[in-house]
Amino acid sequence: MSSAMIGVIGGSGLYAMPDLKNPEEVRLTTPFGDPSDAFIIGELEGRRVAFLPRHGRGHRLNPSEVPARANIYAFKLLGVRALISVSAVGSLREDYAPGHAVIPDQIFDRTKGIRPATFFEGGVVAHVGFDRPFCPNLSNILLHAAQAAGAVVHQGGTLVVMEGPQFSTKAESEENRRRGHSLIGMTALPEAKLAREAEIAYATLAMVTDYDVWHPEHDAVTVEQVIRVLNANVALSQQIVRLAVAQIDENFTSPAHDALRHAIITHPDYIPAAVKERLAPIAGRYWS
Ligand SMILES: CSC[C@H]1O[C@H](OP(=O)(O)O)[C@H](O)[C@@H]1O
Numbered sequence: 001m002s003s004a005m006i007g008v009i010g011g012s013g014l015y016a017m018p019d020l021k022n023p024e025e026v027r028l029t030t031p032f033g034d035p036s037d038a039f040i041i042g043e044l045e046g047r048r049v050a051f052l053p054r055h056g057r058g059h060r061l062n063p064s065e066v067p068a069r070a071n072i073y074a075f076k077l078l079g080v081r082a083l084i085s086v087s088a089v090g091s092l093r094e095d096y097a098p099g100h101a102v103i104p105d106q107i108f109d110r111t112k113g114i115r116p117a118t119f120f121e122g123g124v125v126a127h128v129g130f131d132r133p134f135c136p137n138l139s140n141i142l143l144h145a146a147q148a149a150g151a152v153v154h155q156g157g158t159l160v161v162m163e164g165p166q167f168s169t170k171a172e173s174e175e176n177r178r179r180g181h182s183l184i185g186m187t188a189l190p191e192a193k194l195a196r197e198a199e200i201a202y203a204t205l206a207m208v209t210d211y212d213v214w215h216p217e218h219d220a221v222t223v224e225q226v227i228r229v230l231n232a233n234v235a236l237s238q239q240i241v242r243l244a245v246a247q248i249d250e251n252f253t254s255p256a257h258d259a260l261r262h263a264i265i266t267h268p269d270y271i272p273a274a275v276k277e278r279l280a281p282i283a284g285r286y287w288s
């Protein structure tokens, strides 16, 4: 089977990575269903990279429909150890302006609990640490790549993840600001949680597309605006990804790579064989 050490998951407006050399289309299926689309696997800066459009080509999956478990499981099957997520986000603060890049360092969950958010169920229980939801090492690489690419980039900030697909009300947007949140999006969860459970380093390159709906001098966000700003910045985000990939080699390590070490609470003798088999690519090393 094809393999790759680095994964890139493209969000709204980023449905392909034309820079990938010798691209190969790979369709995978998993015990958690089919991923969003076929993976495109190729070389970038001498590294094997697997690209997946989060919403599928043509943007067919809404944020609640994105099959995050299948996506992350499939990245794991491919051997991915570092996963870069590119996301379109709304800004909740004046200084994070449309066109800027942000490397957030926290997440606040405002999804509605309808998205399956763990691999560990049906006879096995795990509680991974999630105090730092993004890998600091990968985030650092993204930050330096964005600076080198000439982006206006901000380090840090809390990304609120809402269910959507409707955008926020003004009251919600103002409340998110009062809580001190910096950005809003719809897809970083459960993706980041599942990547942690799969012991994959995960970080987000957030591309600010709008001021959500709170800003008195800006119109409320629309899809047209999001896509217009993203299209104007697509070459920039691809360059940031390229420069980041160049910095990720076999020596790349992350605290995420050991996330399960003390997390599985179920005694191995009690875990059903079928569950062990289903989760073997993710947790097999802890009970073999
Ligand atoms: C098209 S605007 C809303 C849409 O854009 C973001 O997607 P992604 O994070 O995949 O770039 C946001 O989360 C919503 O899904």
Ligand SMILES: Nc1ncnc2[nH]cnc12
Residues within 6 Å of the ligand: 088, 089, 090, 091, 167, 168, 184, 185, 186, 209, 210, 211, 212, 213, 221, 226
């Ligand atoms: N204002 C916004 N709210 C939620 N997700 C977004 N993605 C881009 N802009 C957004």
